[in-house]
Amino acid sequence: xxxxxxxxxxxxxxxxxxxxxxxxxxxxxxxxxxxxxxxxxxxxxxxxxxxxxxxxxxxxxxxxxxxxxxxxxxxxxxxxxxxxxxxxxxxxxxxxxxxxxxxxxxxxxxxxxxxxxxxxxxxxxxxxxxxxxxxxxxxxxxxxxxxxxxxxxxxxxxxxxxxxxxxxxxxxxxxxxxxxxxxxxxxxxxxxxxxxxxxxxxxxxxxxxxxxxxxxxxxxxxxxxxxxxxxxxxxxxxxxxxxxxxxxxxx
Amino acid sequence: xxxxxxxxxxxxxxxxxxxxxxxxxxxxxxxxxxxxxxxxxxxxxxxxxxxxxxxxxxxxxxxxxxxxxxxxxxxxxxxxxxxxxxxxxxxxxxxxxxxxxxxxxxxxxxxxxxxxxxxxxxxxxxxxxxxxxxxxxxxxxxxxxxxxxxxxxxxxxxxxxxxxxxxxxxxxxxxxxxxxxxxxxxxxxxxxxxxxxxxxxxxxxxxxxxxxxxxxxxxxxxxxxxxxxxxxxxxxxxxxxxxxxxxxxxxxxxxxxx
Numbered sequence: 001x002x003x004x005x006x007x008x009x010x011x012x013x014x015x016x017x018x019x020x021x022x023x024x025x026x027x028x029x030x031x032x033x034x035x036x037x038x039x040x041x042x043x044x045x046x047x048x049x050x051x052x053x054x055x056x057x058x059x060x061x062x063x064x065x066x067x068x069x070x071x072x073x074x075x076x077x078x079x080x081x082x083x084x085x086x087x088x089x090x091x092x093x094x095x096x097x098x099x100x101x102x103x104x105x106x107x108x109x110x111x112x113x114x115x116x117x118x119x120x121x122x123x124x125x126x127x128x129x130x131x132x133x134x135x136x137x138x139x140x141x142x143x144x145x146x147x148x149x150x151x152x153x154x155x156x157x158x159x160x161x162x163x164x165x166x167x168x169x170x171x172x173x174x175x176x177x178x179x180x181x182x183x184x185x186x187x188x189x190x191x192x193x194x195x196x197x198x199x200x201x202x203x204x205x206x207x208x209x210x211x212x213x214x215x216x217x218x219x220x221x222x223x224x225x226x227x228x229x230x231x232x233x234x235x236x237x238x239x240x241x242x243x244x245x246x247x248x249x250x251x
Numbered sequence: 252x253x254x255x256x257x258x259x260x261x262x263x264x265x266x267x268x269x270x271x272x273x274x275x276x277x278x279x280x281x282x283x284x285x286x287x288x289x290x291x292x293x294x295x296x297x298x299x300x301x302x303x304x305x306x307x308x309x310x311x312x313x314x315x316x317x318x319x320x321x322x323x324x325x326x327x328x329x330x331x332x333x334x335x336x337x338x339x340x341x342x343x344x345x346x347x348x349x350x351x352x353x354x355x356x357x358x359x360x361x362x363x364x365x366x367x368x369x370x371x372x373x374x375x376x377x378x379x380x381x382x383x384x385x386x387x388x389x390x391x392x393x394x395x396x397x398x399x400x401x402x403x404x405x406x407x408x409x410x411x412x413x414x415x416x417x418x419x420x421x422x423x424x425x426x427x428x429x430x431x432x433x434x435x436x437x438x439x440x441x442x443x444x445x446x447x448x449x450x451x452x453x454x455x456x457x458x459x460x461x462x463x464x465x466x467x468x469x470x471x472x473x474x475x476x477x478x479x480x481x482x483x484x485x486x487x488x489x490x491x492x493x494x495x496x497x498x499x500x501x502x503x504x505x506x507x508x509x
Contacts, residue, residue, distance in 0.1 A: 050408055074412045081405045086427040095423065096413045143413075 001026055001061055002047065002151060002183060008055030009042050016042045018209040020056070022202065026150075029177050029184045031194035033246060034204030034213075040187040043204075044155050047185060048074055060151065069151070073144035077156040079136040083128040083143075089115065090124035093143045100147065114142045118172060134165035138172070145176065152184045158193070167226050170197050174224055191246060195238045196229060203245040214245035283475050292479045314483070317448055317460040320376060321491075324383025325444040329437060332388045336395025336433075337425060346400050353393050361386030361443060362450045374456025383447040390439035398432030399425050434499040441495055445488050461487075 002024040009017040016039040024030050034040050045051040047058055049068040058065040060072075073096075076082040083092050094111040102110065112124055118138045128136050137157060144152060154173075158166040174197060177184055188194050194201045195218055203214040220234055229235055267285050274284035283291075296310035303311070339345050339353075365382045372378035402425050410420045452462025461480055468476035 045408075048412060050411055068411055068414055072412070074408075076405060076409070078405060081403055082409050084406070084423060084427070087423070095415070098419060099414055099416070 002185070003059045003062075004047070004056065005059075006056035007043075007046060007053050007058060009039065009046055009051065010054050011042075015209040016207060017046075018211045020212060022212070022215075024183060024185065026183055027181045029186060029197060029199045031198035031201045032185065032187045032204065033189065033191060033194045033201055033242060034210060035206045035246060036189055038204045038207045038210040040189075040204060041155055044074070044153050044185065044187050047151075048072060048153055071147065071150045073147060073149035073152050075137075075140050075144045075152070075154045075157045077159050079128075079133065079140045082140055083136060085127060085129050088125050088127055089120070089131070089139050092128060092139060093146055096143060096147045110146060111142075114146045115139075118142045118145070132165075134161055134169065137161065137169060141169075141172070141176075145180075148180070149182060152182050154184065154186045156188055157186075159188070159190070166193075171224075171226065173197060191239055191242050192230070195235060195242060196224060196226075201238075201242050203242060206248065213248075214242065216241060216245075281474055283478060287475065288478045288482055291475050292482055295476065295479055296483070312459050313461055313464050316376075317452065317462070318487075320379045320383060320451075320460070321444050321448045324380045324447070325387055325441060327380065327384035328387035328440050328444065329391055331384070332391030332436065332440065333395050333433060335388075336392045336436075337399050337421065337429070339392075340396035340399025340429065341425065343400065346396055349396070353389065353396070357389040357393060361447055365447075365451055365454070368451075369454065374454065379448070379451040379457075382451045383444050386447045387440035387444045390443065391433065391436035394432045394436030394439075395429055398429030401432075402428040430503060434495075434503070437499075438492065438495060441491055442488065445484070445491070449484060 002022075004020050004022040007017060007020040008015065020043065022030075032040050032043060042051065046053050047065070049058075049065045049072075052066070060069050063069075084095075087095070090108060090111045093115060094107040097107045097110055115121060115124055118141055120135060120138050120142065123131060123135065123139075128139055131139070141157075158169050161169065170193065173184075173186075176182065186194075186197060198218050200218055201214070201216045202212055203216075204210040205213045216238065218238060220229060220232060220238075222228075271284045271286055274282050296307055296314065297305050299305050299307040299310065306314075339349050361382075364385060368378045368382045368385070372381055406424055406428070410424050415423065448460075449462040449465070451457075452460035453466050457463045461484060465477060465480045468474075468480065
């Protein structure tokens, strides 16, 4: 369980986040939405232990986050920079396995297994820059999943991809979430996307000193499907509610 | 349009041809035609027996010691420069503190330091290697530090999230990020090494080397050998730079679009 209690964050004297209190139960897929510059990424960096909280506390299973927690993985938006271009796809994916004390052969097997799972069989020996944007982000997802994380943080992971690729990756994410039961915090500025992938959507107010404007459970009938789900009246209503909150219109 | 490589050689051939014609027309003893210089280079150094790879004993006595000093000095400079550069470039504060010192050290014309090394090491090979290494270290050091400092901050976040240890961070992240700058520094250092190699061999107390051949021939008014040594130095510099570029090309090709 991920717990944020009265978290405040600053850049110098400039307050970015104010009084963020949030509990994410195990296995939930939480989407954080807000206009650009509202501190979504700062929130994610705080949870990841990359940025110590100036105010309040972050705990995972009652352990305060002081550094990067164990069994946490992050997928960044900019796959081009987050993957290492001088390593092959397989070596990129196997990189986090080094600290698990696995031998070279085991690391390779694990990396290839996870590459298969994200639909990248046969790309292991290529370099990231030889792949399309969508495939590169799949590599980044494979690298995040290879250590079987219990908490997965994603910072606008599909923001720079075209619509078709984005939908494919949303469905890949939902499949991973369904089978592994990983807790996921998914940051996006795309209102549709947040309602489509999320179990719950949290909207932040525009900065400075963003706080939580709306905390909304997403209950949609049946398994999600790009065409059918987006046409449901429940989906349309939720999207309108989130959209109004993002624009700062509360009722 | 002709191939650019062909065009480059064409200009060289044209320049040498013009030199040949002008030198023959003038007939000056100070400026022998290139064909004679080339024949002299061949006679002096490359007309040896097959089992010595055509090297004459003069070549073994002149070229090999020079190359040895150059290699030793350059390698020392490269290793020390990369190691210190990475150490300084990993922290913004260390870089800020060291930068004025580095800029000062780089600004001193390297040959001016040779007298200092003569005093410290006396004449001979250790002094020559020290002169080369101490002069050539600055470009690699400064470029490596700048390259390491500019490691993408997002990649440092990635390294933190993947919980890479210090050595892994260095090997998988900082060093490859700095590699293009390291090679820019190495190319500068290599040409400095060549300059210092010749300069340190011009001093008294040297008994062999290309620089020694140069001063020795000059004292005997053997202008043909002086020219031959100059040509040899030019070719050597060109070949060494080409070799370094080949190494760079191999190492950097896998990290395209970094």
